[in-house]
Amino acid sequence: MNAVLVGLQWGDEGKGKVIDYLCQKHDVIVRFQGGNNAGHTVVVQGKKFVFHLIPSGILREEKICAIGNGVVVDPKVLIEEITALKSQGIKITPENFKVSPLCHVIFPYHKMIDTLREKKRLHKIGTTKRGIGPCYVDKVTRCGIRMIDFIDSKSFAEKLKDNIINQNYIFRKVYGFKGFSFEEVYAEYNALAKKIKPYVCDLVDYFYKSRDKKFLFEGAQGTFLDIDFGTYPFVTSSSVITSNACLGSGLSFIPVSKYIGVAKAYTTRVGEGPFPTELNGKYLDYFRNKGVEFGATTGRPRRCGWLDLVLLRRAVILNNITELVITKLDVLDGLKKIKVCLGYKRSGKVLTEFPYDLSGIKPVYKEFDGWSGSVCQARKFSDLPKNARSYVEFIESFLGVKAKFISVGEKRESVLKK
Numbered sequence: 259m260n261a262v263l264v265g266l267q268w269g270d271e272g273k274g275k276v277i278d279y280l281c282q283k284h285d286v287i288v289r290f291q292g293g294n295n296a297g298h299t300v301v302v303q304g305k306k307f308v309f310h311l312i313p314s315g316i317l318r319e320e321k322i323c324a325i326g327n328g329v330v331v332d333p334k335v336l337i338e339e340i341t342a343l344k345s346q347g348i349k350i351t352p353e354n355f356k357v358s359p360l361c362h363v364i365f366p367y368h369k370m371i372d373t374l375r376e377k378k379r380l381h382k383i384g385t386t387k388r389g390i391g392p393c394y395v396d397k398v399t400r401c402g403i404r405m406i407d408f409i410d411s412k413s414f415a416e417k418l419k420d421n422i423i424n425q426n427y428i429f430r431k432v433y434g435f436k437g438f439s440f441e442e443v444y445a446e447y448n449a450l451a452k453k454i455k456p457y458v459c460d461l462v463d464y465f466y467k468s469r470d471k472k473f474l475f476e477g478a479q480g481t482f483l484d485i486d487f488g489t490y491p492f493v494t495s496s497s498v499i500t501s502n503a504c505l506g507s508g509l510s511f512i513p514v515s516k517y518i519g520v521a522k523a524y525t526t527r528v529g530e531g532p533f534p535t536e537l538n539g540k541y542l543d544y545f546r547n548k549g550v551e552f553g554a555t556t557g558r559p560r561r562c563g564w565l566d567l568v569l570l571r572r573a574v575i576l577n578n579i580t581e582l583v584i585t586k587l588d589v590l591d592g593l594k595k596i597k598v599c600l601g602y603k604r605s606g607k608v609l610t611e612f613p614y615d616l617s618g619i620k621p622v623y624k625e626f627d628g629w630s631g632s633v634c635q636a637r638k639f640s641d642l643p644k645n646a647r648s649y650v651e652f653i654e655s656f657l658g659v660k661a662k663f664i665s666v667g668e669k670r671e672s673v674l675k676k
């Protein structure tokens with residue numbers, strides 16, 4: 259069965275590990291949006307593998323991994339990632355790794371404008387400064403450079419020159435920054451293009467011919483970072499929800515029947531923006547330390563809070579989620595009491611509708627008793643302490659969706675099937 263997997267919160271739900279687990283049952287793993295603003299680590303037999311662009315399915319030799327047209331690709335990061343993975347013994351060839359010719363490419367001026375614009379903003383977004391937003395801006399204003407243009411040196415030179423002239427003008431006039439040299443950027447990036455060229459492949463054609471294979475579409479970020487449905491403007495610049503999987507990969511001829519939503523057993527967020535269940539003080543320290551809540555891409559400490567079921571219910575609807583995966587249940591191990599947000603109040607009044615503006619919201623909590631001991635060794639649902647099972651069952655009944663898997667540790671095998 260073909261499936262789309264997405265995050266239900268603000269990203270960092272542990273999707274990488276889940277993909278690594280689920281791809282056993284799929285042949286092809288496709289990313290459809292975002293770029294190297296995403297990041298995750300998969301631990302296999304004590305070895306750590308870091309991913310920003312390539313689907314973690316690449317760790318399994320027989321799988322095919324692809325980067326769809328909806329992704330923005332930083333060629334420097336892609337080559338670094340390929341090199342690092344190869345040096346760790348992972349096979350990456352044009353046979354098992356493919357990049358759409360229609361992906362837009364990130365250049366140094368995108369990263370620079372991301373940083374400079376953020377500095378000047380009245381309300382900072384807290385972007386990853388990876389040039390993601392500015393690259394999508396160029397795509398939409400029709401001056402972006404696609405992979406197909408990038409790997410053709412003549413076309414690349416022409417388009418790059420045009421962009422650099424325009425960007426340098428803005429850099430000088432608005433930001434007092436001298437800008438970039440066309441010759442330098444061209445020389446460096448043309449060399450990268452040559453390395454990437456063998457992986458560029460017409461995915462529509464290739465996958466149409468192999469449409470009988472089992473596909474897994476891998477979402478990056480999380481539902482509330484979605485450009486339309488997230489906590490705008492504190493969002494990323496792409497559509498992260500399940501319905502974008504077809505558009506961001508061009509593979510609408512692949513019928514999807516499984517929509518898998520991944521949620522942490524609590525909530526985290528990096529960057530600015532509203533966060534109703536956010537914690538401070540000793541609970542923040544607890545989650546940050548126990549859950550190692552530091553961004554895989556930027557190393558920034560993550561904001562942490564209790565599980566917000568109002569947000570999750572919205573995410574389940576938006577993504578048409580058919581099964582849940584709950585991650586990091588083990589992080590709750592040491593808590594005597596665990597809170598879960600079941601509703602919102604504004605100015606003392608309980609809200610009956612989902613608010614478009616989450617600022618100034620006060621959560622309405624239900625409190626659960628924690629459990630003694632650790633869930634880390636559990637491999638079956640029945641191995642979990644009673645209170646941990648009740649916590650999971652409450653989430654399922656509130657959301658009206660069953661949890662299929664629960665992750666209880668960072669190791670590949672620390673997953674229990676429900």
Ligand code: IMP
Nearest residue numbers: 269270295296384385386493494528529
């Ligand atoms: P951008 O995607 O770099 O433009 O950042 C926009 C917002 O999305 C910022 O708040 C980032 O911290 C957040 N963001 C982007 N990618 C991720 C991710 O993979 N995990 C968590 N937050 C992310």
